[in-house]
Amino acid sequence: MAIDMTDARVLVTGAGHGIGRGIALGLAAAGADVVVHYGSSADAAAQTVADIEALGRKAVAVRADVTVTEDVDRLVAESVAFLGGLDVVVCNAGHLIGRVPVAEMSDEHFASVVDVNLGATFRTCRAAIPHLLESDRPRIVAMSSLAAHNGGGPGSVVYAASKAGVRGFVKGLAKELGPQGVTVNAVAPGYIADTAFHGTFSTAEAQQKMVAGTPVGRPGTVDDVAAAVLYLASREASYITGTTLDVDGGTWPR
Ligand SMILES: NC(=O)c1ccc[n+]([C@@H]2O[C@H](COP(=O)([O-])OP(=O)(O)OC[C@H]3O[C@@H](n4cnc5c(N)ncnc54)[C@H](O)[C@@H]3O)[C@@H](O)[C@H]2O)c1
Known part of the structure; x- marks a missing residue:
């Protein structure tokens, strides 16, 4: 059974590069039209849009700071105007x-991590819910992390806590929106190597350790995550809600 997203109207946050770009392209390849949200890299977002258009689907890039309510509200309003409604929201932006x-962390650092990873998920869902309630295939997919389960690598305590917050958020929101047919899930990627994320924050030694600790014996890819999101965004996943799907090669639980 091939997943068919034909004419689904989708917003993906943080879709200029990395995992978000892979998700946007995966959904478009299955037939969706996509709003490609980005924070700062206009060129990367434009490339994602061009690649979606090359697949024969509609796409547009919209800039917004996901920590600013007015920006997120405008992002959702522009998405609805461009797509003619909203069926699927993927809250991928994070940092x-x-x-x-x-012991050395500033209040500002703590607040920023929590606000981008958890606050933005809340803000995006809040703005999108009224539109999703008008869809006949409404789906929310948020981005957790393996760190939510295992505490993450050195110095990522607050990142781990914010991603655990996403896990609780989708569980609670799934209860709130279940009666109205909106499913709310998350994916929890493990070590996804083909992104800038670990190149910036993990040493080569730490990356080798992550692969060594992965039962399937390889790092994950953007496409591994995109495939999981595609399924959770599909009509076929209508009886799955409130769950966080681990996409980590079996790393957790061990
Ligand atoms: N790469 C991994 O191994 C991994 C593992 C687990 C979870 N994740 C999660 O997957 C998601 C995507 O990560 P990625 O690896 O592709 O990294 P990435 O840095 O390429 O993507 C993060 C995206 O979030 C956007 N963003 C961050 N702050 C923003 C803000 N204030 N306003 C607007 N946009 C903002 C960035 O512009 C970027 O597009 C993140 O939520 C990350 O926490 C990644």
């Missing part, structure tokens, strides 16, 4: 802004 021990 780790350095590996800092808790």
Whole structure:
């Protein structure tokens, strides 16, 4: 059974590069039209749009700071105007802004990590829910992490906590929206190597250790995550809600 997303109207946050770009392309390849949200890299977002258009689907890039309510509200309003409604929202934008021990962490660092990883998921869902309620295939997919289960690598305590927050958020929101047919799930990627994320924040030695600790014996790819999101975004996944799907090659639980 091939997953068919033909004419699904999708917003993916943080879709200029990395995992978000892979998700946007995967959904478009299955037939969806996509709003490619980005924070700062206009060129990368434009490339994702061009690649989606090359697949024969509609796409547009929209800039927004996901920590700013007015920006997120405008992002969702522009998405609805461009797509003619909203069926699927993928809250992918997130960040780790350095590996800092808790004893040395500033309030600003803590607030920024929590606000981008958890606050933005809340803000995006809040703005999107009224539109999803008008869809006949409404889906929310958020981005957790293996770190939510295992505490993450050195200096990523608050990142781990924020991603655990996403896990609780989808569980609670699934209960709230279940009666109205909106499913709310997350994916929890392990070590996804073909992104800038680990190149910036993990040493080569740490990356080798992550692969060594992965039962399937290889790092994950953007396409591994995109395939999981595609399934959770599909009509076929209508009886799956409130779950966090681990995409980590069996790393957790061990
Ligand atoms: N790469 C991994 O191994 C891995 C593992 C687990 C979870 N994740 C999660 O997957 C998601 C994507 O990560 P990635 O590896 O592709 O990294 P990435 O840095 O390429 O993508 C993060 C995206 O979030 C956007 N973003 C961050 N702050 C923003 C803000 N204030 N306003 C607007 N946009 C903002 C960035 O512009 C970027 O497009 C993140 O939520 C990350 O925490 C990644």
